[in-house]
Amino acid sequence: MAVISPSETANKGRSDLIAYATLSLISIFCAVPFFWVLLASLDGNAQLFLHWPEQWTFANYIKVFTKEDGAKWLFNSLFVVGGATLLVMVLAGLGGYALSRTRAWWKLPFLYAILLIRVLPPTALVVPLYKFLLTLNNAEAAVLRPIFGSYARDIMRWTGFIDGYLGLILVLATMQLPLALWIMKTFFDGLPRDYEEAALMDGATLIQRIRRVLIPLALPGLAAAGLFAFMSAWGDFLLPLIFLSSPELQTLPLGLFRAFLRINEIDYGLLTALAFIYLLPAVVAFGFARRFLVQTFSGGVKG
Amino acid sequence: MARNSHEKRAERQWLLILLPSLVLLLAFVIYPALYSIYLSFTNEALTGAAALRPRFVGLRNYTRLLNDAKFWNALFVTFVFVICSAVIGQFVLGLISAMALRRPIRFRRLFSSIILLPNAAPEVVAGFMWISMLAGGDNATLSRIVSFFGVAPADWLQVFPLSMIIVVNTWRGIATAMILLTAGLSTIPGEIYEAARMDGATPSQMFRRITLPLMMPTILLYMLISAVSTIAVFGLVYALTRGGPGGATEVVSIYIYNQSFTAFQLGYGAAVAVVALVISLILGIAYVRAMKVEV
Numbered sequence: 001m002a003v004i005s006p007s008e009t010a011n012k013g014r015s016d017l018i019a020y021a022t023l024s025l026i027s028i029f030c031a032v033p034f035f036w037v038l039l040a041s042l043d044g045n046a047q048l049f050l051h052w053p054e055q056w057t058f059a060n061y062i063k064v065f066t067k068e069d070g071a072k073w074l075f076n077s078l079f080v081v082g083g084a085t086l087l088v089m090v091l092a093g094l095g096g097y098a099l100s101r102t103r104a105w106w107k108l109p110f111l112y113a114i115l116l117i118r119v120l121p122p123t124a125l126v127v128p129l130y131k132f133l134l135t136l137n138n139a140e141a142a143v144l145r146p147i148f149g150s151y152a153r154d155i156m157r158w159t160g161f162i163d164g165y166l167g168l169i170l171v172l173a174t175m176q177l178p179l180a181l182w183i184m185k186t187f188f189d190g191l192p193r194d195y196e197e198a199a200l201m202d203g204a205t206l207i208q209r210i211r212r213v214l215i216p217l218a219l220p221g222l223a224a225a226g227l228f229a230f231m232s233a234w235g236d237f238l239l240p241l242i243f244l245s246s247p248e249l250q251t252l253p254l255g256l257f258r259a260f261l262r263i264n265e266i267d268y269g270l271l272t273a274l275a276f277i278y279l280l281p282a283v284v285a286f287g288f289a290r291r292f293l294v295q296t297f298s299g300g301v302k303g
Numbered sequence: 304m305a306r307n308s309h310e311k312r313a314e315r316q317w318l319l320i321l322l323p324s325l326v327l328l329l330a331f332v333i334y335p336a337l338y339s340i341y342l343s344f345t346n347e348a349l350t351g352a353a354a355l356r357p358r359f360v361g362l363r364n365y366t367r368l369l370n371d372a373k374f375w376n377a378l379f380v381t382f383v384f385v386i387c388s389a390v391i392g393q394f395v396l397g398l399i400s401a402m403a404l405r406r407p408i409r410f411r412r413l414f415s416s417i418i419l420l421p422n423a424a425p426e427v428v429a430g431f432m433w434i435s436m437l438a439g440g441d442n443a444t445l446s447r448i449v450s451f452f453g454v455a456p457a458d459w460l461q462v463f464p465l466s467m468i469i470v471v472n473t474w475r476g477i478a479t480a481m482i483l484l485t486a487g488l489s490t491i492p493g494e495i496y497e498a499a500r501m502d503g504a505t506p507s508q509m510f511r512r513i514t515l516p517l518m519m520p521t522i523l524l525y526m527l528i529s530a531v532s533t534i535a536v537f538g539l540v541y542a543l544t545r546g547g548p549g550g551a552t553e554v555v556s557i558y559i560y561n562q563s564f565t566a567f568q569l570g571y572g573a574a575v576a577v578v579a580l581v582i583s584l585i586l587g588i589a590y591v592r593a594m595k596v597e598v
Binding site for chain 1: 313314316317318320321323324325327328330331332333334335336338339342396399400403404406408414417418419420421422423424425426427428429431432433434435436438440442443444474477482506531534535537538541542555556557559560563564569572573576577579580583584586587588590591594
């Protein structure tokens, strides 16, 4: 019975119309706030309110880099988040491989543990984390100061645990690890073992197997794990807020937040230009991550 | 015998390459979580006498918690925030979007891209965008939209603070719900709907008798994921209201932050943190069970 009655066609047309209408409404709801950032950042007379610019200009973007420390904030964000992402990819690549192949007793407890770690709210962890990192930091300073004297401060800016690049990279990476391990474990589960077994027969060591067989095969999985780590670390506000204080180390979310706190003299053009610069890498990464979203969000759902 | 020793060596190697991840997680997640339990039994503070010589105070932080109206307020606000934004707002709009996008209509990719956009915005940027949308005065976007329907303009974040952060968080999470529920919908075979249509079932009957029951496992999993991630929301609310006005949007994560870094009472903040950790863990265990981890 492939014949469709007229009433059914009308029905279908009406349902499609409802679908268009609801999707349009939801899309407008989703998109409108973005217009303010985009338009105000190109507006010579930007305000808190959404309006069509009368004089278009790039001056706001130029100001971010000349009047403010935008270049430094951007570098710090890219360096810290990039470092954390690389670290996550290496650790999750190795760890996910181990989790997929091992038959040890700790496999299931470990998998449960990384799922449970993902649900812990970071705000509930930052106070003890801060105290712990402060202890590590003081210990490191006590070692470095006698050796490097007055240079110790500069070195600590890179290797310190509080108010240093290293500490923030390690903490950001750790927060992204559970999801990345999960992605990589699932990825390796889907990878046939034939290649490794062939390599094993040829007497390849673990390092050789990882270099010649696993890294080439694991690239799609690593891309997914890296993209999610990047997006989540890039958007994070709490950890830099608590672990950074020097002006030299400020990242984009902090620069943006502090630009907004100058209540009486907020420059909305500058603020939105900065917001757009901060927003862009996140949206680009999200675009690339789109095809991985389903597997990642649904985790272990079958189907 | 040779095979056995070979396997033992392999197992040692697995542990070895997992070790760096294990160390980081133990040092920066597990240890802080246990340490916050310890802190919650002390009068640790960032300033004052207690900062120099913290003492063990037993359950005093917890008894104080029970009598602290601001703590109960934070729990209540969090509860309303999670139920209204994650369980209702994101879910309903996500389900509607997922179902509408299943129809063979045009611009599907464009619609879903736009709906995904809020999810990509960093928390602080999302917060500022909505400060602009919700600002007071006749010119702010929301006031202009509602004046079209004859509603008076208002300073929305001051007058309806909790409702507004619920709207913003709903906005941010429609995509997650849509993606998960789309995956769930695609597992329902089309023949079931065909058969139901032959039997003369109406669309609303099909939704209630087929879609909802078959989607239940996915919906449950979604509810748990979005509940725990909504409890953890910090930056979005902090950028919008910082918990104000007068504690109206002080969700638990903001309350912990304010107690620890504004009032400097680390011990008491840790007690609140332990409550948040326990609630999240209970939901998390339900989530892990619902997921049926495959090894």
